[in-house]
Every structure is written in structure tokens, then in C-alpha cells.
Amino acid sequence: MAAALQTNIRTVKVPATFRAVSKQSLAPFRVRCAVASPGKKRYTITLLPGDGIGPEVVSIAKNVLQQAGSLEGVEFNFREMPIGGAALDLVGVPLPEETISAAKESDAVLLGAIGGYKWDNNEKHLRPEKGLLQIRAALKVFANLRPATVLPQLVDASTLKREVAEGVDLMVVRELTGGIYFGEPRGIKTNENGEEVGFNTEVYAHEIDRIARVAFETARKRRGKLCSVDKANVLEASILWRKRVTALASEYPDVELSHMYVDNAAMQLVRDPKQFDTIVTNNIFGDILSDEASMITGSIGMLPSASLSDSGPGLFEPIHGSAPDIAGQDKANPLATILSAAMLLKYGLGEEKAAKRIEDAVLVALNNGFRTGDIYSAGTKLVGCKEMGEEVLKSVDSQVPASV
Ligand code: IPM
Ligand code: MG
Numbered sequence: 001m002a003a004a005l006q007t008n009i010r011t012v013k014v015p016a017t018f019r020a021v022s023k024q025s026l027a028p029f030r031v032r033c034a035v036a037s038p039g040k041k042r043y044t045i046t047l048l049p050g051d052g053i054g055p056e057v058v059s060i061a062k063n064v065l066q067q068a069g070s071l072e073g074v075e076f077n078f079r080e081m082p083i084g085g086a087a088l089d090l091v092g093v094p095l096p097e098e099t100i101s102a103a104k105e106s107d108a109v110l111l112g113a114i115g116g117y118k119w120d121n122n123e124k125h126l127r128p129e130k131g132l133l134q135i136r137a138a139l140k141v142f143a144n145l146r147p148a149t150v151l152p153q154l155v156d157a158s159t160l161k162r163e164v165a166e167g168v169d170l171m172v173v174r175e176l177t178g179g180i181y182f183g184e185p186r187g188i189k190t191n192e193n194g195e196e197v198g199f200n201t202e203v204y205a206h207e208i209d210r211i212a213r214v215a216f217e218t219a220r221k222r223r224g225k226l227c228s229v230d231k232a233n234v235l236e237a238s239i240l241w242r243k244r245v246t247a248l249a250s251e252y253p254d255v256e257l258s259h260m261y262v263d264n265a266a267m268q269l270v271r272d273p274k275q276f277d278t279i280v281t282n283n284i285f286g287d288i289l290s291d292e293a294s295m296i297t298g299s300i301g302m303l304p305s306a307s308l309s310d311s312g313p314g315l316f317e318p319i320h321g322s323a324p325d326i327a328g329q330d331k332a333n334p335l336a337t338i339l340s341a342a343m344l345l346k347y348g349l350g351e352e353k354a355a356k357r358i359e360d361a362v363l364v365a366l367n368n369g370f371r372t373g374d375i376y377s378a379g380t381k382l383v384g385c386k387e388m389g390e391e392v393l394k395s396v397d398s399q400v401p402a403s404v
Helices: 024-029 054-071 084-091 097-105 128-139 152-157 207-220 236-251 262-271 283-296 335-348 352-367 385-398
Strands: 003-006 011-014 034-037 040-050 074-080 108-113 143-149 169-175 187-190 196-199 225-230 256-261 278-281 306-308 314-316
Touching: 040 054, 040 084, 040 097, 054 074, 054 108, 054 335, 054 352, 054 385, 084 128, 097 128, 108 128, 108 335, 128 314, 143 207, 143 283, 152 352, 169 207, 169 283, 207 225, 207 236, 207 278, 225 236, 225 262, 225 283, 236 256, 256 262, 262 278, 262 283, 278 283, 306 335, 314 335, 335 352, 335 385, 352 385
Parallel strands: 040 074, 040 108, 108 314, 169 278, 225 256, 225 278
Antiparallel strands: 003 011, 034 040, 143 169, 143 306, 187 196, 306 314
């Protein structure tokens, strides 16, 4: 599936995942853009650095974005806004109104990470995570694309055996604004015996068709295989999920649909991950399985994500967390955020050439042996967050992209 691209440095393999969804299939996700000057396009990007390593990785991704854009005649107007713990410290809420309006008015949103020890004991509505869930809901970004690709350069960083990990290239399509994360009723109450009871509701209705369509379209542009993951042997919400996904399959005769229970899927992902192409699943199973899939690739520090709505700005973020233990120490891996910036260009703005510059530049930096601590192996060059960013930046500059 990998295509070779000649750069002026050396030949690099570009994983198919990076090109997984074509322009046509993303038409509904296109956003507005003002023409700045003849031949130049201008977009407004809201940056939400957040907490922990978030600010470090976002500032690097911003530079890479700017550079790739300028080489392709694209200008950005960046607006940085608070979210998560940073917003709690500043104004006392995890998602200020101003951040919501800035995000809604922009063409795309790039988020770092949220959360940290400092706010761990806050009440639920004052936790940094609440800010993330609220921004997803406010932007109505129901489709979360989480690619997991084992890059040839990083096979040995995987915890799985080389023959199991090599060549893995899958996409988790996670439903992001429904299910147990948002379902009502929810709460903690005291029952008649004076005992505390915590409860949540897994509920799905029209959201199933919506996410299934995105998944079928995604699979169609990849290897044409879609596995729907549920718990239909126990949960009613999953029974309906399976029924609706099955019903829609007739509209996509070119896609081979299968179903799998989530416990089996978790096992199959480490037993034989290459059997998967596109996985579609609900909010909570997608949360869990995408973390699991990330480790096949060697490090959660490598994986980007795109969260898309029907119209309006998408939200792009690395799937790793805020890593407070290494925050501010120049140890973080910026590649997941840099690759999220590439997804922003491709899926959010339709700027495929600029996106490709970034994807290729990441591969060149890896080919040249640069590694942050999380993906380091003997014989490679250990660098910090900033130096890795500079290496990518250099390669963004030096490449002549192939036509897309
Ligand atoms: C993720 C995270 C979030 C989620 C948390 C931080 C709310 O784990 O993006 O996967 O559960 O969705
Ligand atoms: Mg998660």
C-alpha cells in the first residue's frame, strides 16, 4: 500500500493511511476560507495549547504549519485560546465562552492536551477533561478519525513482535459526541439504603447512521474493509448499532463489512492487528481501542487524530495526554501534534499538498535517525522536543512535493 516518493534527501515510504480519505469523500467537511491576496489563501486557526506538554508541542506544530503553508501559498492567522487546566487557572472554568466562539469562528482548531495532577481532585464540572468534552460537543465533531500506522522506521519501537507489527495500517473511526460520555441520566445519588450509586447511560439513536456513513466512506478510500465493534451480546445500544450498520451496508457494496464484539477486538488487535483496515465503534470502545492500537505503532506520542463535523471547523489533536511528568522538560514527542497539523490541512482545509509536505518531513526526520525518548532505540539519535521540531521544519523546507 505504500507509495515511494523521491525527495532530495532520500526515498521515503509514505504510509497509505496518510492518504486514506480522498478529497471527494471529505466534501461535506470542507470549510470556508477567505482569499487573502491573489494566489494566496488565508485561514484562521484557533490554537488550544492546554496543559502539560500541550504548549510545547503546539508551538512546534504551529511553526511547521506556517512553514508548510507558506510554501504552498497558504497564510494562517493564529489565535491562541485557553482550555482545560490553563483556563481553570485563568478564569475558573475549563472552557470559557470566548474559546468556544473563537473556535467556532475559525476554519480549524488545533489542540495540544489537557489535564494535570493539580486539578485531579477538582469537582467533575471543574475538571480540565470537561473542557475537552465541551469543545467536542460545541463544535459537533462527531467523527473522530484515529489512524494507527506502524512506520517502517519504528517497527522495533513496537511492543509486539516485528512480524506482528510490521505493516499495520488501520484507522479507528470513533463516534465522539454520543454514547455513555454524554448520555442522560447520569450522576451519583444516594439510594434508599443510604448507599451511594454512580450511574451513566449508553444511548445511541440517529448518531449510528451518521458515524457509520463516515466509516463506510473511509473504508472505501482505504482497503475496503470495515469492522464494526460493539457489545451486541449484552447491550441494547449495541444491538441497535449492529442493526443500523448492517442496514447501511447495502449502500456500500464495495465495502466488506464484519462485526466483532469489543472484548474479542481488544484481543485481536494484539494477536493479529493486520487483519484490520477500518474499525468503527462507539465513543467509549473507541477511546479504549485507539489507545491500544497506538501502542502497536511504538508510541502513543506518534498518533494524530481528526474530529470532524458535518460542516464547520474540525478539531485536530494528538491522542496522547498532557504527560505532566515530563512537561516543560523538552522531552515530549511533537510528532503526533505535527501529524495532527497535517490532518488539519488535509481533512479540515483540503490543503493536501501542504499536508503532504508535513507527512513527508516527519518521515525524513525519522529516516535521518532522530528520535525522542519514547521512540528511541540503540543506534538512533536521541533529541528533545524542540530539536525534533527543527528537524521536521528543515525537511518541510527542503522538499518538493509530488503531485497529490
Ligand atoms: C481521548 C481522551 C479523552 C476521552 C479524555 C481526556 C476526556 O482519553 O481523547 O481519548 O476520553 O475522549
Ligand atoms: Mg483516550
